[in-house]
Amino acid sequence: MSAASPTHALLLATLLFAVGMLGVLARRNLLLMLMSIEIMLNAAALAFIAAGARWHAAQGQVMFLMILSLAAAEAAVGLAIILRLHSAGRPTLDADTGNRLKG
Template sequence: MVTLSWQAPTALAAILFAIGMLGLLARRSLVFVLMSIEIMLNAVALLFITAGMRWGDPQGQIMFIFVINLAGAEIALGLILLLRLRARITTLDGDKATLLRDVKA
C-alpha cells in the first residue's frame, strides 16, 4: 500500500486557492469570478479530505460532500443571476453591475 504524505495535497490546495484568489482579483468578467470562486471551493474541499486523511477521521469526507453541495448551489444561483443580469445590461462586466442600483436623489 502506497502512503501519501499530507504535505503534497496541502500544497496543491494552497496553489489552487491562490490561483482562484488571483482570478478573483484580476478579472472583471462575472463568469470568470464565478469560476475563480469554484476553484477556491475545490481547494477547500481538497484540504478537508487531506485533513481527514491526516488524522484518520471520516469527518473530512463529510465536509467534502457539504462543500461540493455548496459549490453546486453557488454555481446554479450564480448562473441564474448572470442570465438575469445579461437580460438587463449587454455586458457581464462586474463594474457595469453597479448600474442596476435604484438611486433616488
C-alpha cells in the same frame, strides 16, 4: 515520507486557492470570477480531504459533501444572477456594471 502525503496535498490546496484568488481579483468577467470561486472551493475541499487522510477519519469527506452542496447552490444562484443581468440589457459581463438589476 511518501509523496502523496497530506502535507503535499495541503501545498496543492494552497496553490489552487492562491490561483483562484488571483482569478477573482484580476478578472472582470463575472463568469470567469464564478469559475475562480469554484477553484477556491475545490481547494478548500482538498484541504478537508487531506486532513481526513492525515488523521484517517471520515469527517473530512463529510465536510467535502457539505462543500459540494454549498458549491452547487452557489453556482445555481450565481449563474441565475448572471443570466438575469444579461437579459437586463447589459452588453458585457463586466462586474463593474452590476447596478442594473433593478430589484
